[in-house]
Amino acid sequence: MTDFPDPLDTPVRPPAPPQHWFADVLASDGGVVRLRPITQDDAGRLQEFHHALSTRTRYLRYFGPYPRISAKELYRTTHLDYHDRVGLVLELGEAIVAVGRYELLNRRGPRAAEVAFVVADGHQGRGLGSILLEHLAGAAAENKIETFVADVLAENSVMVTVFRDAGYQVQRSRDGSVLHLEFDIDPTEALLSVRDSRERASEARSVGNLLAPRSIAVIGATPATGRIGRVVLANLLSGAFQGPIFPVNPHHKSVCGVRAYATVREIPDEIDLAVVAVPSAAIASVLDDCMAKGVKGLVVLTAGFAETGQGGAAAERELITAARGHGMRVVGPSALGIANTDPAVAMNATLAPVLPARGRIGFFCQSGPLGSAILVAAAARNLGLSTFVSAGSRTDLSDNDLLQYWDSDPNTDMVLLYLESFGNPRKFSRIARRMARSKPIVAVSSGRLTAQSAGDMDRSIVRDLFAQAGVVQVDSIAQLLDCAALLGYQPLPGGARLAVVGNSVALSWLAIGAAQAEGLRIAEPVNLGPQATPGAYLDALVAALRSDEVDAIIVIFAPPVPLPTAGFADAIRTAAAAVPGAEKPILTTFVAEHRIPNLLAVRGPGADAVRGSIPSYPDPERAVRALARVWRYAEWRARPVSPVVRPHGMHTDRARRLVSGWMAGSGGRWLNDLETAELLACYGISVVEFREVHTADEAVAAADELGYPVAAKATGELWRIRPDLNGVRLDLWRPEAVRQGYADLVALCGDPVLHIQKMATKGVGCILRVQDDPSFGSVIEFGLSGLIIELLGDRAYRALPLTADEAAALIDAPRAAPLLSGTPASPRVDKAALAELAQRISALFDDLPEMRDLYFDPVLASPNSAEIIYARGRIGPEPSRFDTGPRRLG
Numbered sequence: 100m101t102d103f104p105d106p107l108d109t110p111v112r113p114p115a116p117p118q119h120w121f122a123d124v125l126a127s128d129g130g131v132v133r134l135r136p137i138t139q140d141d142a143g144r145l146q147e148f149h150h151a152l153s154t155r156t157r158y159l160r161y162f163g164p165y166p167r168i169s170a171k172e173l174y175r176t177t178h179l180d181y182h183d184r185v186g187l188v189l190e191l192g193e194a195i196v197a198v199g200r201y202e203l204l205n206r207r208g209p210r211a212a213e214v215a216f217v218v219a220d221g222h223q224g225r226g227l228g229s230i231l232l233e234h235l236a237g238a239a240a241e242n243k244i245e246t247f248v249a250d251v252l253a254e255n256s257v258m259v260t261v262f263r264d265a266g267y268q269v270q271r272s273r274d275g276s277v278l279h280l281e282f283d284i285d286p287t288e289a290l291l292s293v294r295d296s297r298e299r300a301s302e303a304r305s306v307g308n309l310l311a312p313r314s315i316a317v318i319g320a321t322p323a324t325g326r327i328g329r330v331v332l333a334n335l336l337s338g339a340f341q342g343p344i345f346p347v348n349p350h351h352k353s354v355c356g357v358r359a360y361a362t363v364r365e366i367p368d369e370i371d372l373a374v375v376a377v378p379s380a381a382i383a384s385v386l387d388d389c390m391a392k393g394v395k396g397l398v399v400l401t402a403g404f405a406e407t408g409q410g411g412a413a414a415e416r417e418l419i420t421a422a423r424g425h426g427m428r429v430v431g432p433s434a435l436g437i438a439n440t441d442p443a444v445a446m447n448a449t450l451a452p453v454l455p456a457r458g459r460i461g462f463f464c465q466s467g468p469l470g471s472a473i474l475v476a477a478a479a480r481n482l483g484l485s486t487f488v489s490a491g492s493r494t495d496l497s498d499n500d501l502l503q504y505w506d507s508d509p510n511t512d513m514v515l516l517y518l519e520s521f522g523n524p525r526k527f528s529r530i531a532r533r534m535a536r537s538k539p540i541v542a543v544s545s546g547r548l549t550a551q552s553a554g555d556m557d558r559s560i561v562r563d564l565f566a567q568a569g570v571v572q573v574d575s576i577a578q579l580l581d582c583a584a585l586l587g588y589q590p591l592p593g594g595a596r597l598a599v600v601g602n603s604v605a606l607s608w609l610a611i612g613a614a615q616a617e618g619l620r621i622a623e624p625v626n627l628g629p630q631a632t633p634g635a636y637l638d639a640l641v642a643a644l645r646s647d648e649v650d651a652i653i654v655i656f657a658p659p660v661p662l663p664t665a666g667f668a669d670a671i672r673t674a675a676a677a678v679p680g681a682e683k684p685i686l687t688t689f690v691a692e693h694r695i696p697n698l699l700a701v702r703g704p705g706a707d708a709v710r711g712s713i714p715s716y717p718d719p720e721r722a723v724r725a726l727a728r729v730w731r732y733a734e735w736r737a738r739p740v741s742p743v744v745r746p747h748g749m750h751t752d753r754a755r756r757l758v759s760g761w762m763a764g765s766g767g768r769w770l771n772d773l774e775t776a777e778l779l780a781c782y783g784i785s786v787v788e789f790r791e792v793h794t795a796d797e798a799v800a801a802a803d804e805l806g807y808p809v810a811a812k813a814t815g816e817l818w819r820i821r822p823d824l825n826g827v828r829l830d831l832w833r834p835e836a837v838r839q840g841y842a843d844l845v846a847l848c849g850d851p852v853l854h855i856q857k858m859a860t861k862g863v864g865c866i867l868r869v870q871d872d873p874s875f876g877s878v879i880e881f882g883l884s885g886l887i888i889e890l891l892g893d894r895a896y897r898a899l900p901l902t903a904d905e906a907a908a909l910i911d912a913p914r915a916a917p918l919l920s921g922t923p924a925s926p927r928v929d930k931a932a933l934a935e936l937a938q939r940i941s942a943l944f945d946d947l948p949e950m951r952d953l954y955f956d957p958v959l960a961s962p963n964s965a966e967i968i969y970a971r972g973r974i975g976p977e978p979s980r981f982d983t984g985p986r987r988l989g
Contacts, residue, residue, distance in 0.1 A: 117181055124987050130225070132197075183212075185201050185202075199216030249280045266290035266292065267282035268282055295529075297986065306500050309428060315340065319377035319401075334454075340444070346359040364388050375401055398429075399432040401431070423495065429494065438454055440483070455483055455484045460515060482695070506533070513538055514540045596648055598621075598643040610722070618727065667689075741904035743902050744903045749939070757774075757778055761974060767975025772791070810855070883913060883915045909934070948977040
């Protein structure tokens with residue numbers, strides 16, 4: 100029997116449970132369960148939970164019938180210290196559906212704890228055991244527990260599978276009918292991979308439940324025209340939804356010819372999805388009905404929540420808390436709705452006046468009016484959608500959830516996002532990096548995104564972090580749809596060589612100029628002349644498609660006088676089909692068309708435009724801009740996945756001991772120069788050697804020890820980094836010069852504490868800095884130093900941790916980076932040393948979550964080294980990094 104020893108130190112008054120252990124988590128079937136620590140108040144509910152377990156489940160957990168929890172065991176279970184003894188429950192509504200515990204076995208020597216959990220019979224097979232194990236391991240790791248052990252009946256194959264499939268390296272031994280399992284809980288790549296895979300599957304299933312419901316209730320459906328309840332019901336009916344639709348209105352027996360019910364409780368069928376279109380004041384009663392009915396998901400079209408002030412924000416939080424507590428996901432409030440164009444579903448649960456035809460593009464946005472405008476524009480351009488979600492306030496369902504769904508959805512080939520805010524940007528980056536390897540993601544990030552959700556970072560930081568994750572960033576709705584038309588219907592370019600084929604010299608030159616500005620190369624400008632025939636276009640296009648010197652083609656058709664266009668369109672489509680293995684994108688400027696023209700479309704089932712259709716742009720510059728963004732994405736996608744490499748010569752344990760000692764009794768602080776240098780040395784990072792001195796004699800002695808020439812530096816914050824270098828005396832070659840420099844600086848700054856530092860090799864000044872951003876986590880910044888470059892904002896950014904390729908790309912990213920590759924006046928510097936320095940910094944921040952800030956200014960890069968002149972670091976309490984721990988919604 101798996102039982103816990105009876106400790107002598109069971110707390111009579113347990114401490115408050117850690118707040119960050121409370122979480123909403125998705126089960127494997129996509130339903131929400133609530134996880135929280137066990138408290139003293141749970142005794143009665145735990146007894147009820149235990150009593151409801153089947154005899155078989157109790158036998159497998161306790162190795163015997165164990166019909167009732169003893170008073171002693173119940174007391175121990177509910178009086179926890181949340182350190183050596185931890186208990187967690189999973190709840191659905193008011194019911195406990197699973198319980199897990201660990202308890203320290205030995206307070207001396209290696210810290211190992213025994214772990215056990217049990218799941219209610221009606222909820223087995225939902226992955227709840229795996230959730231408890233993840234969160235118990237997370238709590239144990241916080242409390243410096245290294246190993247879990249468990250005794251399991253050999254016949255309990257389900258429990259053995261939970262441990263085996265969790266990603267841990269499990270050691271097994273057998274004593275009769277009992278298996279003894281033991282495993283380290285330190286996260287490994289395998290463990291993180293299992294966590295991410297389960298998270299992906301559960302979140303995709305959760306979204307799938309919303310987008311493919313078997314039945315829908317429209318709460319607030321009304322026959323009154325101009326009301327949202329009427330609009331959404333009419334859209335559902337006209338869209339030929341494949342399941343039953345139930346209007347809910349207490350004042351009408353039918354709405355739009357469909358029988359209505361007074362409340363959702365009265366509907367005889369099960370309800371998968373409820374679309375809510377009642378005033379915000381009535382939401383509470385509607386929610387109660389939905390929870391009682393067991394509705395699986397809500398789409399709340401109603402506005403009047405957080406946007407109205409504190410009271411509305413509180414009501415919004417209560418709505419989400421209550422819905423999640425009863426296993427429901429929520430889209431909204433203030434949502435435009437959701438849609439699925441799959442004929443097997445045919446759901447248009449939106450307020451949009453126009454919904455694009457069936458296609459293979461997924462689209463997510465927040466703003467209802469904006470989403471409606473984009474849908475109209477997409478339909479006008481013949482861009483087909485697979486699914487659409489407007490999340491409104493995005494209080495629950497987010498862009499991250501949708502990415503997880505679309506990544507695994509066989510009906511979606513690319514994704515469009517209009518982002519006004521981030522839910523969990525660290526998670527967004529992780530998911531996008533994986534997904535963009537196979538499915539393009541195009542995102543418009545509004546100014547509001549930068550101001551409210553990215554920690555007041557400027558747009559260049561968001562741009563760089565999107566590019567790092569493989570996201571195609573655009574600046575407007577027009578650019579979003581321009582890229583969608585190319586990515587959704589044409590192949591990716593294999594390179595930057597562009598052929599321009601057209602009958603207008605002026606428009607061809609516009610295309611050539613735009614291409615050169617975007618970094619594309621003109622391979623073949625082909626001017627067919629204003630009298631060009633369809634045959635001339637056909638021949639020129641076939642030649643370009645067959646050429647080994649061409650990666651993409653822009654076709655310009657702008658006749659000087661109106662001509663029948665069908666023959667020219669046939670020529671373009673025929674050419675594309677004539678060289679099927681070419682895999683080169685074709686874009687057109689076809690008599691000012693601004694879409695996928697009917698004449699250039701390839702039709703699939705249902706006469707919808709499918710892959711192979713040729714997009715047209717109103718002018719060649721628009722076409723070139725779309726192509727350039729797609730080319731850069733294709734380059735990113737073609738690069739092999741680069742690993743995160745830890746350079747040699749790092750001493751993580753020593754660094755952790757140093758930080759732990761500095762943090763003791765402190766809420767965080769800036770490290771002094773000597774502490775910073777000591778910490779950096781643990782990671783093989785050397786600051787140019789220096790000595791702290793307090794007198795002129797000490798200064799001379801330090802210079803003698805370091806070796807001449809040296810620099811004398813003031814240590815006050817106002818003097819450290821000044822463009823005029825007033826606080827520094829350089830190239831001091833003799834003791835007399837050191838004495839004089841010391842005297843001058845003390846007189847200038849009034850502080851006798853100076854640094855005497857060995858002169859570094861002359862080189863190009865650079866800046867490296869890492870800041871802990873509340874949205875993206877640790878973000879590293881690189882650029883060349885200098886006041887002008889600082890004013891121009893010429894900096895590059897990457898999220899940590901860095902892969903080997905990302906470290907090298909960071910060094911090459913600033914506009915001034917060509918100076919590092921050498922000029923007629925200066926040699927090439929050691930960029931590999933700079934990239935390795937960035938990797939060592941990345942490892943430091945990955946290992947030490949207490950690091951808040953670190954900056955090097957300047958780093959002198961020379962042909963054979965990169966020497967750090969000045970470094971400063973800041974430590975602080977570890978932030979909440981939910982994306983690095985057990986799975987949770989948030």
